[in-house]
Amino acid sequence: MLNDNFVELYDHEYRQEDISYDEPNTCPVCKKGIRPERLCGYVNQNLMKTWSLYECPVCYSVFMVESYFCPMPFPVSELNSSKFYPNPPQKIEFSEYVSGVSKEFVEIYNQANQAETMGLLEISGIGYRKFLEFLIKDYLISKLKTEPEKEVIKKKPLGDCIKQNVDDPRIKKVAERAVWIGNDETHYLRKHEGKDISDLKALIDLTIRWIEMIEMTAKYTKEIQPQK
Numbered sequence: 001m002l003n004d005n006f007v008e009l010y011d012h013e014y015r016q017e018d019i020s021y022d023e024p025n026t027c028p029v030c031k032k033g034i035r036p037e038r039l040c041g042y043v044n045q046n047l048m049k050t051w052s053l054y055e056c057p058v059c060y061s062v063f064m065v066e067s068y069f070c071p072m073p074f075p076v077s078e079l080n081s082s083k084f085y086p087n088p089p090q091k092i093e094f095s096e097y098v099s100g101v102s103k104e105f106v107e108i109y110n111q112a113n114q115a116e117t118m119g120l121l122e123i124s125g126i127g128y129r130k131f132l133e134f135l136i137k138d139y140l141i142s143k144l145k146t147e148p149e150k151e152v153i154k155k156k157p158l159g160d161c162i163k164q165n166v167d168d169p170r171i172k173k174v175a176e177r178a179v180w181i182g183n184d185e186t187h188y189l190r191k192h193e194g195k196d197i198s199d200l201k202a203l204i205d206l207t208i209r210w211i212e213m214i215e216m217t218a219k220y221t222k223e224i225q226p227q228k
Contacts, residue, residue, distance in 0.1 A: 028084035030059035087117070097215040098135075098208055101142050105134035116197070125185030125197045132178050132204055133158045139211060140165050171210045178203035 027034050034056055041052035052065050067082040091110055093099075099106050112127025140161060141150045153161060159179055166172045181200040184190040 024054060024063075024065050024082065024084070027056040027058060027061060028063050028087040029061040030056060031090055032056070032058045034058055094208070095212055097212045097219075102134060102138035105131050105138060108134055121197055122185075125182070125200065128197065128200050128204060129179075129182030129185050132175070132182055132207070135204075135207065135211075136161055136166070136175055168210065168214055171207060171214070174203050174206040174210065178207055 024036055025033060027036065036054035036056055039053040039055055039062070041050060043050045048068055050065075050067050052067070053062060054065060055062050064085045065082050066085070092106075092113055094106055094109075108127060108131040112124045112131060115121075115127055116124035136158060137153055140153050144150050144153070153165065156164075159176070162172055162175045162179065166175060178200060181192055181195050181203060184192055184195070185197065185200065
């Protein structure tokens with residue numbers, strides 16, 4: 001039940017034309033551009049915030065938007081950004097050269113990204129570190145033919161896999177550093193102060209890009225041969 005600080009957004013004291021706030025133009029659930037239907041809205045006079053409930057005309061999800069307001073003609077651009085509830089992150093898609101290696105690590109990355117979006121940074125760092133291990137090991141395993149060789153990679157520590165089994169020096173350099181920062185996300189003491197989850201994600205992205213470039217180069221080198 002609302003307390004005395006709340007009034008309906010369309011009360012005589014706070015008409016829609018008297019209040020400046022952001023109207024959503026994208027559904028936070030389906031990510032489509034929309035003109036949503038407002039179901040209800042309330043304003044807190046002390047906090048100078050509005051809470052509005054909308055329905056998406058595309059996916060029919062109901063979502064809430066929290067915005068700051070002030071009497072017109074205060075410019076909307078000076079207001080803080082609106083917050084959406086729920087606000088699930090958009091699924092991260094990978095190229096065929098990466099996603100073809102393993103479907104499992106794609107799911108791990110998206111779960112880590114969802115945790116980061118929710119502000120669970122201590123958990124998301126661990127998730128990105130796990131993604132890195134699956135990425136490197138599944139990539140190495142995809143190049144092997146025998147089960148005994150694959151079992152060796154599965155059981156070997158990630159750092160040793162990179163040092164001993166990754167041949168390309170570009171992947172080796174960025175992947176090693178990604179492991180260092182990733183380990184900091186899982187251990188009590190950090191060895192690399194000043195580096196955080198954003199650096200880990202950047203190094204993972206570099207690792208992915210080098211893998212993509214190497215695989216694309218191999219693909220087209222094989223497919224396109226000199227003509228006699």
